[in-house]
Amino acid sequence: HFSFISLSLLEFFVALLLLSTAGVFLAVFVFLVTVGTKSPKVQLCDLKSGSCSHILQGHRQEVLAVSWSPRHEYILATASADGRVKLWDVRRASGCLTTLDQHNGEKSKASSEAANTAHSGRVNGLCYTNDGLHLLTVGTDDRMRLWNSSTGENTLVNYGKVCNESRKGLKFTISCGCNPEFAFVPYGSTIAVYTIFSGELITMLRGHYNTVDCCVFQPNFQVSEIFGTTWNIYADCQTICTKCGIFTGMCFNRKA
Secondary structure, three states, X not given: OOOHHHHHHOOOOOOOEEOXXXXXXXXXXXXXXXXXXXXXXXXXXXXXXXXXXXXXXXXXXXXXXXXXXXXXXXXXXXXXXXXXXXXXXXXXXXXXXXXXXXXXXXXXXXXXXXXXXXXXXXXXXXXXXXXXXXXXXXXXXXXXXXXXXXOXXXXXXOOOOOOOOOOOOOEOEEOOOXXXXXXXXXXXXXXXXXXXXXXXXXXXXXXXXXXXXXXXXXXXXXXXXXXXEEEEOOOOEEEOOOOOOOOOOOOOOOOO
């Protein structure tokens, strides 16, 4: 059995650990979990054997966020402190499919250093839309960008200034089954709510007294979970439980 304790003994700095139904390597019936570490390497770990199945190399600095595509089970997106977001096909030996470019290939408008970068700063958060057709990324350049996950094109949706001072992975979330769809992005002790395809800032959710590190959307009841507090999208804030200590991550099971 895979031991998360043994993984921690390797002294990895885990920027984001994500396990989902999309993270099942069906071709060889191996359950894979992706680990972004303080090194530029992305490690794929086999939950059955507890071993590292293979390593994805291409980033230049630490990996701060990872996400499996909900549409294509072998496609993985990774974000790094080097300003780059890469899409990988874990079945391929070469691995990397593309590196997202904020300038959409218009090199004349980009310096050599900015070419093939998704953000002009650290990219510390990414999340696929539920249909897997788009990828949303956030960076320390105070920008959020929406990408076509098939073509890698920057859709140029303008979200305005999205304040992001986090030095670690920022876990934001996207709604499911709403019209329009929303993105919930931690901002200090609040959560900014944006419409994904128009870029409009709808509201700010308030209720925490310290920094919010992550949030998860509950699809069955259309609420957003931020640590011990639940916000109904169309109602007021309701505190459902209190915990001691500092939380850095959470997720729902399949039944939510």
